[in-house]
Every structure is written in C-alpha cells, then in structure tokens.
Amino acid sequence: MLQYIIPASGLLFTLQNIIWINLGVFIGAVFAAIPGLSVILCVILFLPLTYQLTAIPGMMFLLGIYCAGGYGGSVSAILINTPGTPHAAATMLDGHPLSNRGRTKAALKIALYASTFGGVFSALMLLFLGPQVAKIAAQLGTAEYFMVCLFGLTIIAGVSGKSMIRGLISACLGLLISCIGADPMTSYDRFTFGIPRLYLGLDLAICLIGLFALVEILAKAEKVRGLHLDTEKMKDNGLITKEERRRMARPILISSIIGVIVGIIPGTGASEASWFSYNTAKNMSKHPEEFGNGSVEGIAAAESANNAVTGATLIPLLTLGIPGDGTVAIMLSALMINGLNPGLSLFTTDGDIMYAIMLGLILVNLFMLIQGKLLTQLFAKVVSIPQEILTPVIVIFCFAGAYSVNKNYFDIGVTLVFAVIAWVLRKLDLPAVPILLGMVLGKMTETNFRRALQISDGSPSIFFSSVYCIIFLLLIVLAVGAIIRGKLKEQKAVKAAAQKEA
Numbered sequence: 024m025l026q027y028i029i030p031a032s033g034l035l036f037t038l039q040n041i042i043w044i045n046l047g048v049f050i051g052a053v054f055a056a057i058p059g060l061s062v063i064l065c066v067i068l069f070l071p072l073t074y075q076l077t078a079i080p081g082m083m084f085l086l087g088i089y090c091a092g093g094y095g096g097s098v099s100a101i102l103i104n105t106p107g108t109p110h111a112a113a114t115m116l117d118g119h120p121l122s123n124r125g126r127t128k129a130a131l132k133i134a135l136y137a138s139t140f141g142g143v144f145s146a147l148m149l150l151f152l153g154p155q156v157a158k159i160a161a162q163l164g165t166a167e168y169f170m171v172c173l174f175g176l177t178i179i180a181g182v183s184g185k186s187m188i189r190g191l192i193s194a195c196l197g198l199l200i201s202c203i204g205a206d207p208m209t210s211y212d213r214f215t216f217g218i219p220r221l222y223l224g225l226d227l228a229i230c231l232i233g234l235f236a237l238v239e240i241l242a243k244a245e246k247v248r249g250l251h252l253d254t255e256k257m258k259d260n261g262l263i264t265k266e267e268r269r270r271m272a273r274p275i276l277i278s279s280i281i282g283v284i285v286g287i288i289p290g291t292g293a294s295e296a297s298w299f300s301y302n303t304a305k306n307m308s309k310h311p312e313e314f315g316n317g318s319v320e321g322i323a324a325a326e327s328a329n330n331a332v333t334g335a336t337l338i339p340l341l342t343l344g345i346p347g348d349g350t351v352a353i354m355l356s357a358l359m360i361n362g363l364n365p366g367l368s369l370f371t372t373d374g375d376i377m378y379a380i381m382l383g384l385i386l387v388n389l390f391m392l393i394q395g396k397l398l399t400q401l402f403a404k405v406v407s408i409p410q411e412i413l414t415p416v417i418v419i420f421c422f423a424g425a426y427s428v429n430k431n432y433f434d435i436g437v438t439l440v441f442a443v444i445a446w447v448l449r450k451l452d453l454p455a456v457p458i459l460l461g462m463v464l465g466k467m468t469e470t471n472f473r474r475a476l477q478i479s480d481g482s483p484s485i486f487f488s489s490v491y492c493i494i495f496l497l498l499i500v501l502a503v504g505a506i507i508r509g510k511l512k513e514q515k516a517v518k519a520a521a522q523k524e525a
Contacts, residue, residue: 197461
C-alpha cells in the first residue's frame with residue numbers, strides 16, 4: 024500500500040485534476056438540487072466527456088458529480104419540501120420543518136457537514152478495505168468469476184421496485200441487448216441484422232442516454248410548471264449551537280458506518296441507507312419526539328448515510344467488477360475506455376492509478392465542503408429554474424453526448440431507439456435499472472461461464488470445485504432467501520392494511 028501512495032499522490036495533485044474535481048462537484052450539486060434531475064441522469068449526460076480524458080481526471084470528474092449529488096438533493100428537500108434525489112427524502116422530514124422555523128441556513132449547513140463526514144469516512148474505508156478485497160479477487164479463477172457475476176445478478180431483485188417479475192423481465196431484456204455484436208468466443212455475429220455498425224456491439228453510454236436521460240426529459244416535459252423559492256428563508260445567520268453539534272456527533276458516526284455496510288452490498292443504495300440510518304437515529308435518540316419536527320439528529324443521520332454509500336459502492340466495482348448501484352455501473356465504462364478492467368490484478372498492474380482514484384475521493388469530499396460553504400446561496404436559486412427552460416438545454420446535451428462518443432449519426436439513432444424502448448417500458452411499469460445491470464453483467468457472465476465449461480470439458484462440477492465458489496453459492500442462496508422473505512413480508516403488510524381498511 025505505502026509503495027503506491029507517493030506515486031499516486033503525484034498523479035492526483037495536478038491542476039487538471041483539481042479543475043475537473045471542482046467542475047464535477049459544481050455540476051453534481053446543481054443537478055441534484057433540481058427536483059427530478061437525478062445523479063444518474065447527470066453522470067450519463069457527461070460520461071461522453073470523460074472519453075476524451077485519461078483515467079484519473081475522468082474518474083475524478085464523475086466522482087465529483089456522484090458525491091456532490093448526494094448533498095445537492097438535500098437543498099430542495101430543505102427549501103421546498105421536494106427531494107432533489109430519492110435518497111434525500113429522509114432529509115426532507117426534518118430539513119423542511121427546521122427551515123420553516125427560520126433556520127434554513129443552519130439546516131443546509133448540517134446537511135453539508137454530515138455529507139462531508141460520511142463521504143470522507145467512506146473514502147477512507149475504500150482506501151483501507153479495497154486493496155484487501157482485491158487480494159482475494161486476485162485468487163479467483165474463471166469459475167469463481169462466473170459465480171461472482173451470478174451473485175451480481177441478484178442485485179436485480181433489489182432494484183426491481185414493487186414487482187420482482189417485472190424486474191426480471193427488464194433484466195432479461197438487458198441480457199439480450201448485451202448479446203448484440205460478435206460472439207466473445209467464436210466471433211460470429213449475433214442479432215446484427217446485417218448492420219455492420221452493430222458487429223462491435225452497442226456502446227453502453229449511448230444506450231444509457233436514451234434509456235435514462237431522454238426518457239426522463241420526455242416525462243419532465245409533461246410538467247411545465249416552475250418552482251418558486253422564497254428567498255426570505257435564506258436570511259437566518261446559520262448558527263449551529265454547541266449542544267446541537269454534540270447531539271449530531273453520534274448519529275453522524277453510526278450512520279456513516281451503516282452507509283458503508285449498505286454500500287458494500289450490491290443492489291442496495293443511498294435511499295435504503297438513509298432511511299435505515301434515520302430510523303436507527305430516532306430509536307437511539309434521547310429526543311425522538313423532535314424527529315419529523317426539525318431534528319438536527321434526523322438531518323445529520325440521513326445525510327451522512329447517503330454520502331457514506333459513495334465510497335463503499337466502489338469497493339465491489341474496483342475489486343470484483345460488480346457495480347454497487349446503477350450510477351457506479353455507468354462509471355465502469357469510464358474505466359474500461361482507458362483499458363482498466365476492474366478485478367483480478369488491477370491493484371497490482373495499475374496500483375498507482377487505483378490509489379490515485381481512492382485518494383481523490385477524499386479530495387472530492389473536501390472540495391464539496393468548500394463549494395457548499397461558498398455557493399449554497401447559488402445552489403438554492405437553481406431550484407427555481409423553470410422546466411420549460413431546462414428541458415431543451417438538456418435535450419441538446421443528450422444528442423451532443425451521443426454523437427461525441429464515436430462521432431457518427433448512427434449513435435444518435437440508437438439513442439432515439441432506446442428512448443422509445445424506455446418510454447414503452449415506463450408505460451408498462453417495467454423498471455429501467457435492471458436493463459442497465461443486465462447489459463453491464465451480461466457479457467462478463469456469458470464469457471466466464473463458457474470459458475469455465477471449456478476448461479472442465481463441459482462438466483458443471485467446476486462451479487463447485489473451490490472454496491470461493493461455495494462461498495459465493497451460499498451468498499446467492501442467502502440473497503435469494505432474503506429477497507423472498509422480504510417480498511412475503513410486503514405481501515403480509517399489504518393484506519393487513521387492506522383488512523384494516525375493510
């Protein structure tokens with residue numbers, strides 16, 4: 024570890040990286056502060072820009088968006104009682120009531136400080152835990168990697184929404200899309216329909232612009248009313264008392280630990296972490312009656328948890344190639360475009376780059392703190408931008424981004440096709456994130472499965488031949504069991520609620 028720190032620091036602390044970090048933090052905070060414009064949409068829009076950059080500035084830019092998006096969602100949650108991102112919903116419960124009591128600046132400061140602590144805490148966990156997990160990953164073979172991919176596919180259940188069946192349908196569609204192009208083992212073309220441009224497969228970034236960005240804009244275009252910000256709310260002094268700081272300390276620390284644990288588990292995310300932490304803080308508080316009425320502990324718990332997820336989701340991505348959530352899955356292409364394939368010996372062959380990225384995550388959170396203190400007033404005003412102005416600007420960014428990946432108009436057509444597919448899926452109430460996971464994990468799963476069978480002359484016993492295979496098999500069984508149990512609990516709760524209403 025120590026042999027990589029000095030060269031990694033030399034790679035990280037350059038003017039180019041500092042500029043890209045601050046640009047990413049600013050863009051992420053602005054996007055997340057606007058209700059409806061999610062972090063994943065922002066990352067997709069600006070992903071093509073990173074293709075012109077090397078690995079470190081590209082990842083620093085995306086991580087700046089990712090981390091600042093965790094804080095930016097709290098701005099609108101506190102000011103107008105509308106979370107800018109889903110994981111800011113728990114912050115809204117106490118942030119807006121505290122704002123209504125004339126303490127808007129104080130609420131925004133608490134959210135900023137808690138977000139920064141959670142982000143730095145998770146970055147340190149990534150720095151110390153990531154290499155240890157990588158050492159284990161380096162011992163995995165083809166069969167073990169197939170089991171890892173299979174375990175990764177269980178993430179789909181966690182992002183399927185209310186219906187697991189619908190989530191599985193979406194995931195199968197994603198797996199089918201991942202098969203388009205040359206067969207990884209024989210190089211025969213599949214599902215290309217005589218179109219030469221499809222022989223190399225579909226670029227993930229291009230598909231995602233249609234699948235997430237354009238379809239979101241279509242939905243927002245139906246709502247043309249703007250939001251109005253009461254600027255009088257921003258005139259308090261923002262003072263946080265010593266007693267409040269003391270009360271915030273424990274929930275911030277505990278929630279950061281919860282956020283890291285939740286983030287490491289693929290398929291979970293910042294929303295789950297923030298709600299779990301909020302509930303834990305309420306149960307442990309000496310003043311539970313304040314929760315929902317402007318509790319500083321509630322704001323601190325929710326914000327530290329959702330930002331503590333950011334570094335933790337990178338642990339399975341960098342070490343095993345399994346994205347912790349949808350946003351991190353998109354970042355995978357920013358690594359791969361620079362020839363960095365997560366997993367196996369990445370930490371030994373490109374250790375200086377990996378450590379630069381991990382150290383950079385700490386820097387990202389520190390710059391988020393600085394920008395938050397200086398530009399909170401500006402972030403707050405962004406909330407009031409009317410949708411009729413914002414929508415056409417983002418559409419232009421979508422098409423420009425799609426064109427810039429390979430600089431041809433065919434990709435714009437692919438983006439439009441995926442926008443139509445996403446629109447139909449939305450009307451059928453089929454979630455889009457499982458499609459993304461199917462596309463990301465599909466080729467990796469297929470390749471490792473077929474290679475493993477070639478090594479074993481077609482015998483499936485290779486998938487039970489090592490301790491790691493058995494461990495991942497047990498994890499898959501436990502994950503599936505937990506999912507089934509959770510769904511049964513949900514059904515019982517729905518039935519109980521229906522009986523009460525009757």
